[in-house]
Amino acid sequence: xxxxxxxxxxxxxxxxxxxxxxxxxxxxxxxxxxxxxxxxxxxxxxxxxxxxxxxxxxxxxxxxxxxxxxxxxxxxxxxxxxxxxxxxxxxxxxxxxxxxxxxxxxxxxxxxxxxxxxxxxxxxxxxxxxxxxxxxxxxxxxxxxxxxxxxxxxxxxxxxxxxxxxxxxxxxxxxxxxxxxxxxx
Numbered sequence: 001x002x003x004x005x006x007x008x009x010x011x012x013x014x015x016x017x018x019x020x021x022x023x024x025x026x027x028x029x030x031x032x033x034x035x036x037x038x039x040x041x042x043x044x045x046x047x048x049x050x051x052x053x054x055x056x057x058x059x060x061x062x063x064x065x066x067x068x069x070x071x072x073x074x075x076x077x078x079x080x081x082x083x084x085x086x087x088x089x090x091x092x093x094x095x096x097x098x099x100x101x102x103x104x105x106x107x108x109x110x111x112x113x114x115x116x117x118x119x120x121x122x123x124x125x126x127x128x129x130x131x132x133x134x135x136x137x138x139x140x141x142x143x144x145x146x147x148x149x150x151x152x153x154x155x156x157x158x159x160x161x162x163x164x165x166x167x168x169x170x171x172x173x174x175x176x177x178x179x180x181x182x183x184x185x
Contacts, residue, residue: 118181128161133184166178
């Protein structure tokens with residue numbers, strides 16, 4: 001029976017020799033074309049493939065690093081078998097805050113008396129002193145205008161007059177010089 005199946009196979013191959021050779025050559029050509037197509041695909045889209053590989057690498061690195069840095073409950077245990085705790089320490093800073101007892105609830109110094117002779121010497125108006133006081137409290141020009149019920153351009157004019165009379169260029173300089181000259185608390 002073996003002899004018959006061998007001769008049967010031999011006869012089959014001899015009878016269909018051309019078909020088998022043709023089929024193998026077509027399969028080889030198909031493989032070659034697919035390989036060339038993949039190769040040209042890689043050449044045409046090499047930049048995108050390169051970027052994609054880098055993205056996958058950095059995504060994996062990010063996930064690994066996140067797991068490594070934030071080991072908390074629910075995450076894998078450490079090498080000793082104990083759940084890893086984050087290396088964080090709570091630091092409480094106690095700082096004393098001094099409160100001036102001479103100030104009223106409005107924030108103004110009750111005992112403060114401005115230097116009247118210097119006010120008259122600099123020719124500062126009452127409104128300019130009010131604007132200077134509000135500048136010292138940290139209000140913006142718009143907020144000063146709303147508090148004093150004047151326009152924004154009026155506040156800007158008062159600011160320019162104050163800067164000129166105090167011989168300064170900025171709001172902070174005006175406030176510092178006014179405090180030093182005892183014009184505002």
